[in-house]
Amino acid sequence: xxxxxxxxxxxxxxxxxxxxxxxxxxxxxxxxxxxxxxxxxxxxxxxxxxxxxxxxxxxxxxxxxxxxxxxxxxxxxxxxxxxxxxxxxxxxxxxxxxxxxxxxxxxxxxxxxxxxxxxxxxxxxxxxxxxxxxxxxxxxxxxxxxxxxxxxxxxxxxxxxxxxxxxxxxxxxxxxxxxxxxxxxxxxxxxxxxxxxxxxxxxxxxxxxxxxxxxxxxxxxxxxxxxxxxxxxxxxxxxxxxxxxxxxxxxxxxxxxxxxxxxxxxxxxxxxxxxxxxxxxx
Amino acid sequence: xxxxxxxxxxxxxxxxxxxxxxxxxxxxxxxxxxxxxxxxxxxxxxxxxxxxxxxxxxxxxxxxxxxxxxxxxxxxxxxxxxxxxxxxxxxxxxxxxxxxxxxxxxxxxxxxxxxxxxxxxxxxxxxxxxx
Amino acid sequence: xxxxxxxxxxxxxxxxxxxxxxxxxxxxxxxxxxxxxxxxxxxxxxxxxxxxxxxxxxxxxxxxxxxxxxxxxxxxxxxxxxxxxxxxxxxxxxxxxxxxxxxxxxxxxxxxxxxxxxxxxxxxxxxxxxxxxxxxxxxxxxxxxxxxxxxxxxxxxxxxxxxxxxxxxxxxxxxxxxxxxxxxxxxxxxxxxxxxxxxxxxxxxxxxxxxxxxxxxxxxxxxxxx
Ligand code: SF4
Ligand code: SF4
Ligand code: SF4
Ligand code: SF4
Ligand code: FES
Numbered sequence: 014x015x016x017x018x019x020x021x022x023x024x025x026x027x028x029x030x031x032x033x034x035x036x037x038x039x040x041x042x043x044x045x046x047x048x049x050x051x052x053x054x055x056x057x058x059x060x061x062x063x064x065x066x067x068x069x070x071x072x073x074x075x076x077x078x079x080x081x082x083x084x085x086x087x088x089x090x091x092x093x094x095x096x097x098x099x100x101x102x103x104x105x106x107x108x109x110x111x112x113x114x115x116x117x118x119x120x121x122x123x124x125x126x127x128x129x130x131x132x133x134x135x136x137x138x139x140x141x142x143x144x145x146x147x148x149x150x151x152x153x154x155x156x157x158x159x160x161x162x163x164x165x166x167x168x169x170x171x172x173x174x175x176x177x178x179x180x181x182x183x184x185x186x187x188x189x190x191x192x193x194x195x196x197x198x199x200x201x202x203x204x205x206x207x208x209x210x211x212x213x214x215x216x217x218x219x220x221x222x223x224x225x226x227x228x229x230x231x232x233x234x235x236x237x238x239x240x241x242x243x244x245x246x247x248x249x250x251x252x253x254x255x256x257x258x259x260x261x262x263x264x265x266x267x268x269x270x271x272x273x274x275x276x277x278x279x280x281x282x283x284x285x286x287x288x289x290x291x292x293x294x295x
Numbered sequence: 296x297x298x299x300x301x302x303x304x305x306x307x308x309x310x311x312x313x314x315x316x317x318x319x320x321x322x323x324x325x326x327x328x329x330x331x332x333x334x335x336x337x338x339x340x341x342x343x344x345x346x347x348x349x350x351x352x353x354x355x356x357x358x359x360x361x362x363x364x365x366x367x368x369x370x371x372x373x374x375x376x377x378x379x380x381x382x383x384x385x386x387x388x389x390x391x392x393x394x395x396x397x398x399x400x401x402x403x404x405x406x407x408x409x410x411x412x413x414x415x416x417x418x419x420x421x422x423x424x425x426x
Numbered sequence: 427x428x429x430x431x432x433x434x435x436x437x438x439x440x441x442x443x444x445x446x447x448x449x450x451x452x453x454x455x456x457x458x459x460x461x462x463x464x465x466x467x468x469x470x471x472x473x474x475x476x477x478x479x480x481x482x483x484x485x486x487x488x489x490x491x492x493x494x495x496x497x498x499x500x501x502x503x504x505x506x507x508x509x510x511x512x513x514x515x516x517x518x519x520x521x522x523x524x525x526x527x528x529x530x531x532x533x534x535x536x537x538x539x540x541x542x543x544x545x546x547x548x549x550x551x552x553x554x555x556x557x558x559x560x561x562x563x564x565x566x567x568x569x570x571x572x573x574x575x576x577x578x579x580x581x582x583x584x585x586x587x588x589x590x591x592x593x594x595x596x597x598x599x600x601x602x603x604x605x606x607x608x609x610x611x612x613x614x615x616x617x618x619x620x621x622x623x624x625x626x627x628x629x630x631x632x633x634x635x636x637x638x639x640x641x642x643x644x645x646x647x648x649x650x651x652x
Contacts, residue, residue: 023414023563027525054540054559058418059371062390064320068587069422072540094415122542171373172384180377205337206372210419213406218341218368225337244415408533411526414562417536425537 017138018085019047020076022095023055024243029092029264032243036091036135036266038274042151043143047089050079056098058244059210067115073102074116077130078123089133091266093242097168100132100175134169135241135265136177136185148192152272154279155194156287161268162198162235163187164226166245167206180204186265190239193272202229207248220252227257236286241265302355309356318394319387323353332375332385341368346375346385353388366392367403371423397426433499450477450492450503464507470494473577476506476549476584489547489581509580511591516598523606525564532595535562537588544582544592550575554582554592561595569596570603 025033037047054072061069076099080088090096106113107128117125133141139148163186170176170183178185183204187197207226208219227249230238240246240262249262261280270277271287279287312323326347333345342365344352352360369389376384396402403424412420432443435453442457451465466472475492482500492505514531521527529535535558544554553572560568573596582592620626636644 023418026563026565028413052556052559054555055414055418055536055538055562057422057539058415059422061422062371062384062387063318063394064387065318066394068539068541071542072538075540075542092415094419120542122546167370167372167374171377173377206370206374208338209370209372210416210423211338211368211370212416213408213412213420214403214424215341215368216407216410218338218370221340222337243413244419247413247416411530412533414529414536414564417529417533418562421534421537 014041014044014046016046016048016085017133018080018083018088019049020053020056020080020088020090020095020099021049022090022092022243024092024094028247029243032091032241032264032266034266035264035268035270035274035277038277039266039269039272040138042273043148045138045143048083050076050083050088053079056095056102058094058098060098060101067106067112067119070102070106070116071120073099074106074120074126075123077103077132078120078126080130081127082124086129087131087133089135089138091135091241093134093166093168093240094244096132096134096177097175101172103130103132104175134177136169136189139189140177140185145188145192148189152193153275154272154277154287156190156268156272157194158288159195159283159286160198160234160236161190161195162200162230162233162238163190163203164230164238164240164245164249164262165204166240166242167204167209169241170204186239186241189265190268193268195268195272198230198233198235200229200233200235202226207245209244209248212244212248212252216252219248220254223249223252224254224257227253227260231257231260235260237268237283238262239265239268306356307354311356311358311360312353314395315353315388315391318391319384321384321387321391323350323383323388325381326350326354326379326383327381329380331378331380332383335374335378336369337372337374338368338370346389349392350383350385350388353392360392361396361399361401364403365389366396367424393423397424400426402426433497433501435497435500436502438504439502444497446497446499448497450479450490450495450497450501451475453497454492454503454505464492464505468493471577473579474507476509476579476581477503478506478581479503489585490549491577491579494549506581506584509584511580511583511594513591513594514598518601518605521602523566523602525566527602528561528564528566528569528595528599531598532561532591534588534590535595538562538586538590539588541587543585543587544590547581547585549579549581550577552576557596558590558592561599566599566602567607569599570607573600 054075057069057072106116165183170180173180190197208222212219246262271279328347330347333339333347336346339345344363344365349365366389371386373386376386406420406424431446433446434441434443437457444453444456464475466474470491477492478487478489480502538558542555548554557569557572576596578593
């Protein structure tokens with residue numbers, strides 16, 4: 014069992030608990046143990062785009078220090094927002110010696126951050142460390158017949174140098190879903206923003222976006238939409254139009270668990286589509 | 296927007312474009328106004344000026360840009376940033392305008408806190424809409 | 427008094443020579459201040475005496491309780507008898523001990539930038555930032571645990587750049603924890619039962635009937651825990 018440092022983020026401890034539970038169990042099947050940082054801070058959700066506001070990077074850097082304290086140099090996240098924020102902050106402070114030293118001077122109560130902690134998203138782990146074929150070989154309940162629309166949203170893909178895949182033509186989530194036996198369906202809005210935090214300021218705008226995204230997924234034939242972002246999930250579920258009621262938006266971790274974890278609870282409507290679990294492979 | 300285009304040096308080298316450049320790290324004058332950013336922006340429908348026009352106003356040093364709603368409708372999705380042929384990260388320019396307004400004590404419409412939101416929504420909204 | 431036994435402190439900007447070894451609170455009184463706010467228990471429990479100070483040659487702004495901190499030479503001192511913070515209106519019996527409760531009543535928790543200034547300001551040496559983080563992710567039991575020793579001095583609240591009203595959040599978390607999560611105390615229920623049944627009425631009636639002098643006598647003669 015390989016141990017990797019794990020940053021959950023607030024959402025995964027609350028509204029997105031199912032994502033964490035599913036991903037943890039699925040990763041165990043794949044030989045990885047997610048070891049939660051002993052103390053961690055909210056990443057800040059949205060990466061601070063202003064160059065002159067170092068305070069916004071304190072939370073992320075503290076989490077990098079925690080990783081360093083564990084003697085590890087990789088930090089895994091499940092949430093797309095946490096991934097974007099932590100990864101970008103790590104690069105931002107490390108690419109400039111002066112920034113890094115100012116951060117260190119401010120956080121004089123912490124162990125000095127030496128740099129070099131690599132922030133990974135679950136998808137990086139699945140593709141680059143585990144690989145699609147080993148993933149496929151561990152599947153005990155192939156999701157055959159299930160048409161899944163992978164919804165990336167923004168933070169997994171943009172900006173280009175931080176994204177987990179090509180921002181215009183991503184395929185990593187589809188490859189994962191394919192390995193699980195599902196049929197990935199591509200839909201035009203899969204990389205477009207749901208409106209994120211505007212949900213608090215402009216629910217009307219987010220409603221319009223959610224409607225477009227779900228309509229796009231539905232007309233492309235998806236039975237279910239999968240995401241790795243709790244904010245997308247909240248917006249798509251809570252700002253959805255009535256006609257989209259039958260199109261569940263679930264977390265990547267849940268889908269992984271359905272296919273990989275013995276005894277995982279599969280929602281009835283999904284179970285009805287994929288049929289009985291296959292014989293357990295030796 | 297002014298009917299007459301005033302391109303005097305003082306304006307082009309004025310405080311606004313310099314401040315925006317300092318905060319965003321983006322050179323507003325790199326933009327050649329192709330409009331790709333606006334074409335791809337999913338939130339442009341709800342904006343009073345389009346993303347490329349926002350950059351144009353900054354280029355012209357027009358302080359009036361602060362009064363437009365566009366930066367507060369921008370969701371920082373960075374779709375524009377990955378499309379711009381000139382490598383301008385317009386999302387960062389939008390953020391610079393938000394930050395400038397907030398630092399000057401100008402706040403957008405109050406947040407709608409009556410509803411229950413997950414942490415992730417509140418943290419994001421507070422970071423973007425409060426100083 | 428011999429000079430070596432005194433120190434100079436600056437109270438609200440004015441220099442005073444006071445005996446070494448006094449607490450800040452006693453030093454203020456020695457200098458002639460009569461404290462009507464910013465003082466209470468004098469024992470480090472009530473949190474009324476929040477004080478901030480700087481030391482010569484040190485850029486830090488320290489925060490502590492005036493009744494618990496000894497004066498040092500060159501100390502610049504100001505009292506902060508109160509930190510304004512509004513308590514959100516709620517009725518405990520209408521709340522659920524769920525993660526979102528804290529955030530719904532105190533949404534500004536989400537503004538924390540993890541600067542840790544609150545922790546550095548806390549005279550009780552609590553992990554204040556960690557408590558904010560636990561509050562944000564909705565772990566009420568953890569918040570109650572981490573802030574058990576909070577004296578509501580308000581120093582964290584005064585220093586927080588995110589304008590979070592910590593001590594009200596802590597109080598709410600402890601109330602929710604006490605009301606819904608912590609195991610019920612059998613002794614407490616027994617004692618409440620005794621009170622309801624009037625086990626102490628006689629004693630109270632006796633006190634109520636006493637005259638002023640008699641009451642003073644009884645007070646002086648009371649049992650004091652060692
Ligand atoms: S895409 Fe780039 S160059 Fe074109 S208008 Fe927008 S900012 Fe200017
Ligand atoms: S970052 Fe803002 S301006 Fe750019 S595409 Fe997204 S919403 Fe539009
Ligand atoms: S947590 Fe805040 S209010 Fe409570 S004792 Fe510490 S500084 Fe004072
Ligand atoms: S002082 Fe405020 S912003 Fe800083 S860590 Fe404490 S709660 Fe967060
Ligand atoms: S007077 Fe009560 S804590 Fe200092």
